[in-house]
Amino acid sequence: MVGGGVVGLSVAWRAAKEGAAVTVIDPDPGGGASYAAAGMLAPVSEVTYTEEPLLRLGVDSLARWPRFAAELTEAGGDDLDLRSAGTLDVAFGADDLTALGELAEFMAKLDLPVERLTGRECRRLEPMLAPSVRGGLLAPGDSWVNPRRVTRALLTALSRLGVPVLRRRVAEVVVAGGTVQGVRLAAADAEPGSRGVRPGRPPLPHQDSGAAPEQIPADQVVLAAGAWTGSLPGVPGGVLPPVRPVKGQIMRLRTPYPALTRCVRGTVHGSPVYLVPRGDGEVVLGATQEEMGFDTRVTAGGLWEILRDARELVPGVTEWEVTDVVAGLRPGTPDNLPVIGRTALPGLLVATGHHRGGVLLAPLTADLVVRLLAGETIVDHSCSPSRFEESTE
Amino acid sequence: MVGGGVVGLSVAWRAAKEGAAVTVIDPDPGGGASYAAAGMLAPVSEVTYTEEPLLRLGVDSLARWPRFAAELTEAGGDDLDLRSAGTLDVAFGADDLTALGELAEFMAKLDLPVERLTGRECRRLEPMLAPSVRGGLLAPGDSWVNPRRVTRALLTALSRLGVPVLRRRVAEVVVAGGTVQGVRLAAADAEPGSRGVRPGRPPLPHQDSGAAPEQIPADQVVLAAGAWTGSLPGVPGGVLPPVRPVKGQIMRLRTPYPALTRCVRGTVHGSPVYLVPRGDGEVVLGATQEEMGFDTRVTAGGLWEILRDARELVPGVTEWEVTDVVAGLRPGTPDNLPVIGRTALPGLLVATGHHRGGVLLAPLTADLVVRLLAGETIVDHSCSPSRFEESTE
Numbered sequence: 001m002v003g004g005g006v007v008g009l010s011v012a013w014r015a016a017k018e019g020a021a022v023t024v025i026d027p028d029p030g031g032g033a034s035y036a037a038a039g040m041l042a043p044v045s046e047v048t049y050t051e052e053p054l055l056r057l058g059v060d061s062l063a064r065w066p067r068f069a070a071e072l073t074e075a076g077g078d079d080l081d082l083r084s085a086g087t088l089d090v091a092f093g094a095d096d097l098t099a100l101g102e103l104a105e106f107m108a109k110l111d112l113p114v115e116r117l118t119g120r121e122c123r124r125l126e127p128m129l130a131p132s133v134r135g136g137l138l139a140p141g142d143s144w145v146n147p148r149r150v151t152r153a154l155l156t157a158l159s160r161l162g163v164p165v166l167r168r169r170v171a172e173v174v175v176a177g178g179t180v181q182g183v184r185l186a187a188a189d190a191e192p193g194s195r196g197v198r199p200g201r202p203p204l205p206h207q208d209s210g211a212a213p214e215q216i217p218a219d220q221v222v223l224a225a226g227a228w229t230g231s232l233p234g235v236p237g238g239v240l241p242p243v244r245p246v247k248g249q250i251m252r253l254r255t256p257y258p259a260l261t262r263c264v265r266g267t268v269h270g271s272p273v274y275l276v277p278r279g280d281g282e283v284v285l286g287a288t289q290e291e292m293g294f295d296t297r298v299t300a301g302g303l304w305e306i307l308r309d310a311r312e313l314v315p316g317v318t319e320w321e322v323t324d325v326v327a328g329l330r331p332g333t334p335d336n337l338p339v340i341g342r343t344a345l346p347g348l349l350v351a352t353g354h355h356r357g358g359v360l361l362a363p364l365t366a367d368l369v370v371r372l373l374a375g376e377t378i379v380d381h382s383c384s385p386s387r388f389e390e391s392t393e
Numbered sequence: 394m395v396g397g398g399v400v401g402l403s404v405a406w407r408a409a410k411e412g413a414a415v416t417v418i419d420p421d422p423g424g425g426a427s428y429a430a431a432g433m434l435a436p437v438s439e440v441t442y443t444e445e446p447l448l449r450l451g452v453d454s455l456a457r458w459p460r461f462a463a464e465l466t467e468a469g470g471d472d473l474d475l476r477s478a479g480t481l482d483v484a485f486g487a488d489d490l491t492a493l494g495e496l497a498e499f500m501a502k503l504d505l506p507v508e509r510l511t512g513r514e515c516r517r518l519e520p521m522l523a524p525s526v527r528g529g530l531l532a533p534g535d536s537w538v539n540p541r542r543v544t545r546a547l548l549t550a551l552s553r554l555g556v557p558v559l560r561r562r563v564a565e566v567v568v569a570g571g572t573v574q575g576v577r578l579a580a581a582d583a584e585p586g587s588r589g590v591r592p593g594r595p596p597l598p599h600q601d602s603g604a605a606p607e608q609i610p611a612d613q614v615v616l617a618a619g620a621w622t623g624s625l626p627g628v629p630g631g632v633l634p635p636v637r638p639v640k641g642q643i644m645r646l647r648t649p650y651p652a653l654t655r656c657v658r659g660t661v662h663g664s665p666v667y668l669v670p671r672g673d674g675e676v677v678l679g680a681t682q683e684e685m686g687f688d689t690r691v692t693a694g695g696l697w698e699i700l701r702d703a704r705e706l707v708p709g710v711t712e713w714e715v716t717d718v719v720a721g722l723r724p725g726t727p728d729n730l731p732v733i734g735r736t737a738l739p740g741l742l743v744a745t746g747h748h749r750g751g752v753l754l755a756p757l758t759a760d761l762v763v764r765l766l767a768g769e770t771i772v773d774h775s776c777s778p779s780r781f782e783e784s785t786e
Contacts, residue, residue, distance in 0.1 A: 251693075285693075299711065299712060299715060300644070300700055300704075300713050300714075301710075301711025301712060303696060303700060304697065304701065307693055307696060308697065311693075317694075318692060318693050318694025318697065320692060320693050321691060322692060322718065
């Protein structure tokens with residue numbers, strides 16, 4: 001398993017539970033996009049609701065979350081802060097209201113529970129909302145989870161199953177005789193990856209994996225390296241999917257009192273903004289969407305944009321303490337669908353391209369990959385890597 | 394010496410050089426307001442130029458800085474990043490231009506070098522300035538320094554002189570027979586003070602000072618505990634000066650190229666904002682001024698205000714990386730002048746109330762306190778603690 005984000009760790013955990021001999025390789029397990037993510041489990045969002053194949057995947061995976069969370073809580077010994085208090089999408093202007101109306105019709109058509117609200121009704125549910133909110137849409141069953149707790153629980157569960165997690169980079173996928181033989185590790189890094197701007201907390205200690213061999217043999221290799229999956233060396237051209245990094249800057253704040261009950265979302269200045277409250281008083285504000293290549297700098301402009309938009313939604317946010325600022329790279333694909341499955345190279349599988357949906361889609365992805373690793377064939381599968389392989393021929 | 398900020402450490406260093414037996418006590422030496430400070434050595438600023446006594450102090454201390462810096466660089470073995478490329482104060486509107494004109498006249502009257510510039514001339518000097526800048530004032534000799542390097546050099550210099558620096562809090566000043574006997578230390582803290590939101594860097598290791606006695610005897614005690622100086626227990630009422638915390642939030646950014654040559658200041662939405670460039674590509678953006686009591690939270694509103702104002706001055710700031718965000722508490726006094734001198738309690742001296750000018754005024758303060766410790770009397774002294782003692786009688 002190359003990649004120790006929420007997707008890679010979920011696949012590794014499920015596969016190890018099924019008895020597979022798994023090794024996870026990631027220089028910073030639980031880091032990257034999973035560390036940045038807010039953790040909304042909302043298949044219908046302002047960005048993607050017109051994309052039905054993706055929506056179907058999300059609804060499918062959401063249905064798997066309760067059991068996934070229950071088993072992981074048991075296996076990882078830690079509360080995931082899974083909450084199901086609903087999402088409130090709000091509108092400021094006439095255009096926003098129209099868009100919400102269309103979203104409501106769409107959700108009703110799919111039998112997803114939804115309720116239209118006036119501005120006053122929105123503020124009755126969430127008193128900190130701005131007076132300028134003119135209406136909203138309540139998805140009462142929407143859920144969210146703390147992704148940092150999810151990856152921590154997955155790492156604990158893997159450790160309990162005896163699965164090695166090597167904190168190393170992969171130098172290349174080793175191919176011989178037309179099949180995958182394993183991976184070769186890069187020299188151990190002096191520095192672990194950055195995890196953004198945080199309140200004086202130490203970086204993860206660099207765990208010396210000097211005992212690990214330089215080459216890890218494997219019959220099957222799953223690449224779940226997020227935005228980096230498309231550029232791993234060693235694989236013949238045209239085999240790896242065309243994933244690109246979509247930068248997201250995101251802030252975590254601490255409120256001295258319970259400030260919000262639900263996830264609150266809206267569109268401000270044309271860009272979507274959300275506030276996700278946790279059980280411990282943390283509120284996550286996000287997120288930018290930037291096509292900047294492999295750039296994980298937290299920038300003045302990114303913070304300013306998030307703060308400007310969040311203030312429009314919830315003016316009282318200005319009083320809250322900033323505890324954490326980070327940038328992650330979502331793995332984006334040309335058709336916004338993930339890439340999950342066997343590649344054209346025997347023994348090589350991929351599980352990436354989840355863009356904004358990695359946390360939501362992790363249980364489904366894990367179940368799919370475990371079936372593929374066991375030799376099953378999944379037909380008529382919208383996430384198949386072959387859709388990109390064909391286009392490169 | 395109670396307090397290990399730039400003022401306390403400067404006094405301790407100068408006194409130890411003169412042969413005094415000094416002990417410095419601070420739970421986080423080099424932390425607090427000194428850690429937050431931008432380090433401008435500008436006696437004339439947009440806020441204080443109408444206050445002549447303070448200006449005289451600033452001009453006096455500024456004249457002491459070159460020698461202070463040279464000696465400290467030698468003693469501390471570290472470059473302080475002292476730069477003298479000037480300050481550019483810019484104006485956006487007619488009111489701002491009028492205010493700059495008055496400031497120019499005032500500075501000329503004091504024989505301080507100053508030059509009026511058009512907006513075009515400002516942008517020729519600093520091409521990243523906003524097109525909306527209509528004019529400016531260049532103080533070509535203005536200097537600035539990196540306060541974090543200054544406190545680090547002071548700690549090194551003290552260490553070389555064998556001065557103990559105890560990382561502990563003072564529980565109370567010990568008074569008996571109407572004179573100071575020393576201080577009693579609080580139990581060692583489990584946690585060092587917070588230093589704001591930083592890029593995954595470790596907090597200072599907690600240095601166990603278990604070997605230190607609970608009580609430090611001293612003939613003379615200097616309180617340089619910044620905003621906390623007014624509330625130290627053990628001192629009879631009316632003796633300590635009325636200092637209050639004035640919260641300042643401040644950001645540090647990293648530019649990939651030399652972005653600014655000079656300090657750039659302006660007034661945006663009625664509040665002063667500045668950008669201070671360092672030799673290593675860092676730019677300091679500051680700062681809020683908030684009357685919030687002993688509150689060192691970095692808030693969404695504070696960051697938003699700094700970013701909004703800095704963007705007006707230098708739009709390109711949005712592209713820069715945010716590396717550090719911190720809030721400090723400046724020690725403010727009712728008349729905006731520092732409080733330096735002997736108190737009504739024999740053996741007790743204070744050196745605090747420097748507000749925005751602690752770094753600038755450190756050399757002068759150190760020289761004054763060393764003279765006082767040696768038994769000298771300083772007459773007609775605008776910073777005397779007695780001005781507040783009299784008012785409470």
